[in-house]
Amino acid sequence: MSKASTPLDRIRNFSIIAHIDHGKSTLADRLIQRTGGLTDREMSAQVLDNMDIEKERGITIKAQTVRLNYRAKDGLDYELSLMDTPGHVDFAYEVSRSLAACEGALLVVDAAQGVEAQTLANVYQSIEHDHEIVPVINKIDLPAAEPDKVKKEIEDIIGISAEDAVLASAKSGIGIDEVLEAIVTRIPPPKGDREAPLKAMLVDSWYDPYLGVVILVRVVEGVLRKGQEIKFMATGTRHLVDRVGCMRPKIEQLTELAAGEIGFITAQIKEVSQTAVGDTITDAKKPTAEALPGFKTVQPVVFCGLFPVDAADFEKLRDSLYKLRLNDASFSFEAESSAALGFGFRCGFLGLLHLEIIQERLTREYDLDLITTAPSVVYKIQLAHGKGELDLHNPADMPDVMQIASIDEPWIEATIYVPDEYLGSLLKLCQDRRGIQKNLTYVSGRAQITYxxxxxxxxxxxxxxLKSISRGYASFDYHQIGYREGDLVKMSIMVNAEPVDALSMIVHRSTAETRGRGMCERLKDLIPRHLFKIPVQAAIGGKVIARETIAAMRKDVTAKCYGGDASRKRKLLDKQKEGKKRMREYGSVQIPQEAFIAALRMGDEG
Known part of the structure; x- marks a missing residue:
């Protein structure tokens, strides 16, 4: 068990803000190594990213924390709590809670690439929390590094002084001591009254097979002790704390966490869904008067269907989704069935990256072969005759047109950074996608566009x-700005006059024809030929807007005729024609799974 709590003025809580692949996790590794958190033998690259996907893609998905002890140049010992936050837009709410748990942030910018969109979004969040921001220019040993240009960019774009920015290279270990000194001297200590009633923020939670749900907390006021009965203010549940500790980055058990400290607790909670990120934890017997601000429930934004390629894997898919949900309460799923794809689940995600990560984890960790239907968003349907509002997650469930007064769709505000030479094609892409340009400014050779x-x-x-147009140089960040009415229609795809529910989608009337034609052309190449002609049609209601015909395979019935009267051949061909007509009436078209998978691949459709 650990000693008494550190005095408030010796604690520093900080997070690291950076765009994907600017060296955030590597810098965290060096700080852990320099302060003796792990020995060289225990060290591995990207220590705080513990999922394979995180390491491969160079992204952080779950917030992690580590407590480090550092003896500064003034001879005093400091306790540094580092929060490794996700950088991607899909996890913006988790980022906001992690930042709310800190007093300052290290802004890590790649010396060769400069400021990018996600850096910007998270820095503004950090500024909103009144953080002290310490700029760190990383990778200064790269041949393409331009630290002076990057300093100017930080000042021009973000508007904070970069004169005393720390120059570092996390990979080579340059400037690590300077970073540690800057944390101690420039980031303020936390405030908080240790005698007040307990008030702590639930920053994050994850499932551990041995401990149950582990909760990451930042104590704002009061003291959190082992054996204390606590209450979650948003969910109203009560629990008994059975373990208190911190990560160094190995687990170390403590007797208590006092105001200003970050650590973890366990309380025999079985499901992550009971622990809402951003909730306020207080003492059940002597509660605090008001909860911490900023709590909201996270709603899925993007929905798609997940179906096993082999129908026998349905149970396995259900078990895997339950296991994943233990660790990630932000995605939802419910069973659905499709005439074309069989049984599967309709899943909701925070965004496209979140969808991709869950799908990849199912494929990798649980060895599942999946078909994913085209992603769709939540539409709000205003019903006719004042019958109320309906949330539509699945295009197949859309009510009859006569019952709909209007359809509202979600809109976002996007900030895009792009080098000058790709600006034209990017503006065209945004215009084609019904974008409304709000702003266009130039900063040191790059355009910043708001759409x-x-x-x-x-x-x-x-x-x-976006990535193919800009050869990967554009960066993109967005946030939702609410719902607006749109001229939206449901486009059905029909094969041999039978609607295929898995391929139906909701599109804007102006782009319906292009989308429909693209889908029909693709299916024409994918569906194998039968002995009869197959029409592939895209339709809005009863009106066909695009059509392709898959030609019939033809058996040469006249092969046995050699010479003789032409009427003999004619007679055989007419007989074949009659048979084909009958086959066309009764023949059913088998669409192979590969055709579905390929048709639902999100290639360019227009």
Whole structure:
């Protein structure tokens, strides 16, 4: 068990803000190594990223924390709590809670790439929390590094002084001592009254097979002790604390966490869904008067269907989704069935990256082969004759047109950074996606564009197109700005006059024809030929807007005729024609799974 709590003026709580691949996790590794958190033998690259996907993609998905002891140049010992926050837009709410648990932030910017969109979004959140921001220019040993240009960018774009920015290279270990000194001297200590009633913020939670749910907390006031009965203010549940501790980054058990400290607790909680991120924890017997501000429940934004390729894997898929949900309460799922794809689940995600990560984890960790239907967003349908409002998650459930007064779709505000030479094609992409340009400014050779866009145009393949247009140089960040009415229609795909529910989608009337034609052309190449002609049609209601015909395979019935009268051949061909007509009436078209998978691949459809 650990000693008494550290005095408030010796504690520093800070997070690291950076764009993907600017060296955030590597810097965290060096800080842990320099302060003796782990020995060289225990060290591995990206210590705080404990999922394979996090390491491979160079992204952080779950917030992690580590407590470090550092003896500064003034001879005093300090306790540093580092929060490794996710950088991606899909996890913006988790980031806001992690930042609310700190007093300052290290702003890590790549010396070769400069400020990018996600850095910007998270820095503004940090400024809103009144943080002291310490700029760190990383990777200064790269041949393409331009630290002076990056300093100017930080000052021009973000508007904070970068004169005393720390120059570092986390990989080579340059400037690590300077970073530690800057944390101690420039980031303020936390405030808080240790005698007040307990008030702590639930920053994050994850499932541990041995301990149950582990909760990461920041104590704002009071003291959190082992054996104390606590209450979650948003959910109203009560629990008994059975373990208190901190990560160094190995687990160390403590007797208490006092105001200003960050650590973890366990309280025999079985499901992560009971612990809402951002909730306020207080003493059940002597509660605090008011909860901490900023709590909100996280709602899924993007929905899609997940179906096993092999129908026998349905139970396995259900078990895997339950296990994943133990660790990630922000995605939801419910069973659904499709005439074309069989039984599966309709799942809700925070965004496209979240969808991709869950899908990849199911494939990798649980060895499942999946078909994913085209992602769609939540539409709000205003019913006719004042019958109220309906949330539509699945295009197949859309009510009859006569019952609909209007359809509202979610809109986002996107901030895009792009080098000058790709600006033209990027503006065209945003215009094609019904974007409304709000702002266009130039900062040191790069354009910053602000656009309002409908979310359903973005979830489709916007991100892939953006990256291919800009050869990967554009960075993109967005937040939702509410719902607006749109001229939206349900487009059905029919094969041999039978609607295929898995391929139906909600589109804007202006782009319906292009989308429909693209889908029909693709299916024409994917569906194998039968002995009869197959029409592939895209339709809005009863009106067909695009059509392709898959030609019939033809058996040469006249092969046995050699010479003789032409009427003999004619007679055989007419007989074949009659048979084909009958087959066309009764023949059913088998669409292979591969055709579905390929048709639902989000390539460019227009």
């Amino acid at each position: 309002e866009l409908p979310l359903n145009e973005v979830v489709f393949d916007f991100y892939d197109r």
